[in-house]
Amino acid sequence: MPRSTKQSPERGDARTRLLEGARDVIRRKGFAATSVDDLCQSAGVTKGAFFYHFNTKDALGVAAANFWSETTSAIFASAPYHEPDDPLERVLAYLDFRKGLIDGETFEYTCLVGTMTQEVHDSAPAIRDACAASIFGHAATLETDIEAARKQHNIDADWTVESLARHTQAVLQGGFILAKATGDPDLARESVDHLIRYVRGLFRVGPNTSETNYEKSSWPASKSPRKRSLPPSN
Amino acid sequence: MPRSTKQSPERGDARTRLLEGARDVIRRKGFAATSVDDLCQSAGVTKGAFFYHFNTKDALGVAAANFWSETTSAIFASAPYHEPDDPLERVLAYLDFRKGLIDGETFEYTCLVGTMTQEVHDSAPAIRDACAASIFGHAATLETDIEAARKQHNIDADWTVESLARHTQAVLQGGFILAKATGDPDLARESVDHLIRYVRGLFRVGPNTSETNYEKSSWPASKSPRKRSLPPSN
DNA sequence: CAGAACATACCATACGGTTGGTATATAGTT
DNA sequence: AACTATATACCAACCGTATGGTATGTTCTG
Numbered sequence: 244m245p246r247s248t249k250q251s252p253e254r255g256d257a258r259t260r261l262l263e264g265a266r267d268v269i270r271r272k273g274f275a276a277t278s279v280d281d282l283c284q285s286a287g288v289t290k291g292a293f294f295y296h297f298n299t300k301d302a303l304g305v306a307a308a309n310f311w312s313e314t315t316s317a318i319f320a321s322a323p324y325h326e327p328d329d330p331l332e333r334v335l336a337y338l339d340f341r342k343g344l345i346d347g348e349t350f351e352y353t354c355l356v357g358t359m360t361q362e363v364h365d366s367a368p369a370i371r372d373a374c375a376a377s378i379f380g381h382a383a384t385l386e387t388d389i390e391a392a393r394k395q396h397n398i399d400a401d402w403t404v405e406s407l408a409r410h411t412q413a414v415l416q417g418g419f420i421l422a423k424a425t426g427d428p429d430l431a432r433e434s435v436d437h438l439i440r441y442v443r444g445l446f447r448v449g450p451n452t453s454e455t456n457y458e459k460s461s462w463p464a465s466k467s468p469r470k471r472s473l474p475p476s477n
Numbered sequence: 478m479p480r481s482t483k484q485s486p487e488r489g490d491a492r493t494r495l496l497e498g499a500r501d502v503i504r505r506k507g508f509a510a511t512s513v514d515d516l517c518q519s520a521g522v523t524k525g526a527f528f529y530h531f532n533t534k535d536a537l538g539v540a541a542a543n544f545w546s547e548t549t550s551a552i553f554a555s556a557p558y559h560e561p562d563d564p565l566e567r568v569l570a571y572l573d574f575r576k577g578l579i580d581g582e583t584f585e586y587t588c589l590v591g592t593m594t595q596e597v598h599d600s601a602p603a604i605r606d607a608c609a610a611s612i613f614g615h616a617a618t619l620e621t622d623i624e625a626a627r628k629q630h631n632i633d634a635d636w637t638v639e640s641l642a643r644h645t646q647a648v649l650q651g652g653f654i655l656a657k658a659t660g661d662p663d664l665a666r667e668s669v670d671h672l673i674r675y676v677r678g679l680f681r682v683g684p685n686t687s688e689t690n691y692e693k694s695s696w697p698a699s700k701s702p703r704k705r706s707l708p709p710s711n
Numbered sequence: 712c713a714g715a716a717c718a719t720a721c722c723a724t725a726c727g728g729t730t731g732g733t734a735t736a737t738a739g740t741t
Numbered sequence: 742a743a744c745t746a747t748a749t750a751c752c753a754a755c756c757g758t759a760t761g762g763t764a765t766g767t768t769c770t771g
Contacts, residue, residue, distance in 0.1 A: 279727060279728085290727090299728080
């Protein structure tokens with residue numbers, strides 16, 4: 244029988260639990276409306292622990308944005324959309340992958356750093372910069388595939404690789420807003436569909452390339468029972 | 478000499494000034510971070526006036542969303558993008574018009590109801606519904622032109638008119654987020670350019686139709702001196 | 712003069728943050 | 742192996758202020 248069989252959360256991971264709680268609570272309520280007490284409660288710690296790990300609430304905001312960057316980039320790095328040999332296929336597979344992530348409750352699939360950017364862009368530059376680094380850093384990961392696809396398909400474009408990469412993020416962020424307005428994730432998926440159609444048009448490929456429909460992998464959200472792990476029986 | 482030459486703001490329009498102040502301050506700081514005192518100060522009134530006109534802060538949020546709907550739909554109704562005879566030209570002119578509105582400080586061109594939706598979607602259903610009505614109500618105004626263009630160009634589409642109308646709003650909202658992340662309106666205009674290219678592709682028209690570049694009209698923002706009312710001299 | 716449209720002063724609470732203390736793990740000493 | 746020193750990682754209680762909201766008074770208008 245090991246010593247220290249305490250059921251309560253392990254000592255030493257309060258910081259991580261605070262960041263995970265912040266990720267979910269802030270996506271629900273927004274940054275400003277989330278109190279430090281809310282964050283402590285979601286992590287199961289007291290304010291002493293909070294202010295031991297973060298000097299101020301804004302400091303947690305910065306840390307949460309960085310935490311988001313690290314966790315999501317790990318997910319994207321190991322995601323299956325990199326597998327196709329054709330670079331355009333990889334771009335389309337990325338968009339299909341993103342579309343697959345949009346499911347469940349709103350706070351489960353929306354973007355933490357996009358949400359925080361909206362709120363703090365004018366009042367908390369440190370948080371905003373951390374969010375911007377997350378958004379544009381992720382967008383930049385798409386650029387090599389887009390560039391390779393452009394060369395392979397001999398596209399002489401009136402658009403830049405960087406702007407298309409950013410545009411994909413804009414569409415996702417905007418889709419999240421429409422989804423939040425009604426609580427319906429279909430509104431976000433719908434815009435991704437238009438984006439996919441746009442990219443296909445840019446590269447002059449038909450509508451039926453790459454229909455792998457990548458399975459949804461784990462996305463930063465508190466473990467919630469995912470309904471329908473098997474397809475419906477009808 | 479007329480009686481009541483008081484320089485101070487007219488009696489009777491405190492409500493309007495509160496809504497106008499809310500429009501600008503909330504776009505800067507967000508809804509939750511904007512205090513009632515902030516709103517009173519921006520309108521030049523006291524809390525007595527505020528709570529005379531609005532029972533609660535959330536009630537002002539609803540009223541601000543409705544105010545936004547009314548003022549912006551008046552602007553769009555009288556905007557020049559309705560002039561072209563060709564319906565597709567009107568759609569493209571609308572997007573060009575929206576692009577032209579993106580200028581100046583961030584709080585001047587971003588969308589109030591999009592901002593508020595992000596924050597209160599899960600905690601203030603009344604505000605969220607008012608915002609949703611504004612967003613989707615505006616999107617619906619595009620549907621007749623899109624539908625007419627689709628018939629005229631004989632497009633048998635795999636997309637619905639409604640979804641394309643919504644997609645335009647998603648792109649705009651997403652562009653606003655990217656612009657807020659850096660303070661650079663070019664990031665929003667860039668996404669509108671991609672959207673315009675997408676719509677042209679959907680209707681199979683070349684890149685050089687309708688380049689009117691409609692002059693920017695008045696958009697809900699506090700009167701700020703607009704630089705460069707004349708084009709640069711080079 | 713009655714009621715609408717404000718202003719002033721005030722209240723209870725929730726908020727971000729601080730203070731002082733305690734349990735735990737680790738390292739060094741004997 | 743036992744004991745101490747020390748830093749880490751937290752907890753519980755407290756503090757000043759900002760906040761949403763109220764109660765009451767005042768001014769203007771029809």
